[in-house]
Amino acid sequence: MTQSLWYRIGLPVGVFVIFVAIWQILSVTGTLNPVTFPSPLEITIAFGELVTRGYFWDATRITLLETLLGFIIGAALGLVIGALTGTFRTFRTAFYPFVVAFQNTPRVALAPIFLTWFGFGITSKVVMAAVICFFPVVINTVAGIAGVDENAKTLFRSLGASKAQTFFRLTLPGASAMAFAGIKTALTLALLGAIVGEFVGASEGLGVLIKELNFQLEVAMGFAVVIFLAVIGLVLYGLIELLEKRLITWARD
Amino acid sequence: MTQKDSIAVTGEAITLTGVSKTYMTASGALPVLRDIDLHIEAGQFVSFVGPSGCGKSTLLNIIAGLVSYDTGTVTVGGQPPREGRDDIGFMLQKSVLMPWLNVSKNIELPFIIARRRGADTAQRVTDLLELVGLSDYATMNSWELSGGMQQRVALARALALDPGVMLMDEPFSALDEFKREHLNIEVAHMSERFGKTTILVTHSISEAVLMSDRIIALGANPGRMVGDITVDLERPRRPEMIGSDRFQQISNEVRAALSQGMEESQ
Numbered sequence: 001m002t003q004s005l006w007y008r009i010g011l012p013v014g015v016f017v018i019f020v021a022i023w024q025i026l027s028v029t030g031t032l033n034p035v036t037f038p039s040p041l042e043i044t045i046a047f048g049e050l051v052t053r054g055y056f057w058d059a060t061r062i063t064l065l066e067t068l069l070g071f072i073i074g075a076a077l078g079l080v081i082g083a084l085t086g087t088f089r090t091f092r093t094a095f096y097p098f099v100v101a102f103q104n105t106p107r108v109a110l111a112p113i114f115l116t117w118f119g120f121g122i123t124s125k126v127v128m129a130a131v132i133c134f135f136p137v138v139i140n141t142v143a144g145i146a147g148v149d150e151n152a153k154t155l156f157r158s159l160g161a162s163k164a165q166t167f168f169r170l171t172l173p174g175a176s177a178m179a180f181a182g183i184k185t186a187l188t189l190a191l192l193g194a195i196v197g198e199f200v201g202a203s204e205g206l207g208v209l210i211k212e213l214n215f216q217l218e219v220a221m222g223f224a225v226v227i228f229l230a231v232i233g234l235v236l237y238g239l240i241e242l243l244e245k246r247l248i249t250w251a252r253d
Numbered sequence: 254m255t256q257k258d259s260i261a262v263t264g265e266a267i268t269l270t271g272v273s274k275t276y277m278t279a280s281g282a283l284p285v286l287r288d289i290d291l292h293i294e295a296g297q298f299v300s301f302v303g304p305s306g307c308g309k310s311t312l313l314n315i316i317a318g319l320v321s322y323d324t325g326t327v328t329v330g331g332q333p334p335r336e337g338r339d340d341i342g343f344m345l346q347k348s349v350l351m352p353w354l355n356v357s358k359n360i361e362l363p364f365i366i367a368r369r370r371g372a373d374t375a376q377r378v379t380d381l382l383e384l385v386g387l388s389d390y391a392t393m394n395s396w397e398l399s400g401g402m403q404q405r406v407a408l409a410r411a412l413a414l415d416p417g418v419m420l421m422d423e424p425f426s427a428l429d430e431f432k433r434e435h436l437n438i439e440v441a442h443m444s445e446r447f448g449k450t451t452i453l454v455t456h457s458i459s460e461a462v463l464m465s466d467r468i469i470a471l472g473a474n475p476g477r478m479v480g481d482i483t484v485d486l487e488r489p490r491r492p493e494m495i496g497s498d499r500f501q502q503i504s505n506e507v508r509a510a511l512s513q514g515m516e517e518s519q
Binding site: 149151152154155156157158159160161165169170173176248249250251 | 317318319335336337338341343345346347349351352353362363365366367394396
């Protein structure tokens with residue numbers, strides 16, 4: 001069954017509008033405390049003010065840079081380690097237990113340590129973002145390689161394919177859909193890593209801005225930044241989905 | 254003459270002498286094949302039929318060079334089998350097409366792996382597409398095709414390097430009966446025309462009779478030959494032959510050999 005565009009777009013937009021309207025009414029009637037819970041209108045006005053200020057855009061640039069650098073480093077390392085783990089049994093036996101163990105520790109706990117190691121600049125945030133988005137990429141790449149069709153492997157053997165041919169013409173494309181699912185998760189996590197890193201200690205960035213605005217009781221502006229971060233997250237996710245659709249044309253649901 | 258005649262008549266003989274194979278499992282040695290002696294003439298179409306566990310797929314995989322054997326000797330075209338021989342085409346139960354490659358590129362795959370892609374490869378792929386009746390589907394995604402069409406692509410891929418020997422492991426078993434019969438006849442005609450030595454592993458007695466010159470019946474525990482039946486139906490084979498008395502007689506001979514084998518196993 002195909003659903004009309006109106007249905008797919010209109011319904012969530014409708015829900016959003018109703019949600020904001022109820023929020024606004026609760027604020028106007030005084031049910032919500034205006035100091036701790038600003039109304040949608042106040043948040044919108046606060047955002048309008050924020051965008052005129054240079055430091056807001058500087059902070060956005062810093063956070064985006066940390067997110068993207070962390071994502072690229074973490075995802076690239078994740079792909080390489082995942083491919084090695086999925087391909088070489090000795091490598092897997094030697095290192096995968098540590099990957100799994102590390103995956104199950106709360107990695108945000110490392111943020112203070114990275115701060116000590118790399119300082120208040122962007123490096124500690126980039127490392128935090130990279131560490132957080134590394135694991136889903138490794139795990140999905142390993143799972144993707146493990147999931148390559150046994151029949152296809154038999155076919156490649158019967159054709160006399162070399163190890164390199166099998167890797168580049170079967171394993172890599174065969175695992176790519178699954179690996180890309182990990183990459184998508186990683187991008188969202190990279191933003192999380194950057195913000196957490198900024199909370200723990202930084203001189204610039206949207207995370208720093210949220211903390212400062214909260215401290216100054218500029219709650220409406222703080223809300224505006226949070227919503228802006230949500231939008232950044234959505235846009236990044238949309239972009240990576242577009243890339244996925246271009247690269248992996250064959251994966252069907 | 255049409256372009257299809259660029260596919261040469263290239264059958265090769267296959268000989269197995271005293272071939273045995275035992276798998277080592279956690280619960281001990283499991284003999285799968287015992288003392289297989291079999292000579293297949295160049296250009297002959299032979300089917301291996303038998304119950305599950307009779308080792309028919311293992312036997313095919315040994316001839317394909319995919320599985321080792323413990324004793325005996327095997328030659329295909331005078332040479333021991335091994336992986337990656339250009340003169341052996343292999344077809345599996347599933348079509349195993351690469352979803353990231355379109356139909357043409359899937360057929361081209363053996364040329365790439367064998368590092369034999371050349372100036373004439375494109376023409377060869379076109380010929381193969383025509384041969385399997387998929388000329389209009391060259392640029393389609395493989396997963397957009399029906400199961401029968403996907404198996405045709407797999408057939409074209411197996412024929413790509415013009416092998417002298419075609420090994421087929423139940424390639425039609427996932428198809429519905431109508432498509433299956435249709436493809437059975439087409440493959441039988443190709444084998445008649447190109448004279449490739451063909452081995453088909455199948456569960457279906459009627460499929461074996463319809464296509465083969467000869468049927469090897471195998472029994473289980475351990476896998477061994479329990480019957481060697483000649484199919485003397487005229488060629489070209491036609492679907493109506495299935496209803497003929499001779500067809501039924503041969504089918505019954507195969508059935509009798511298989512039941513005899515089952516009794517001896519118990």
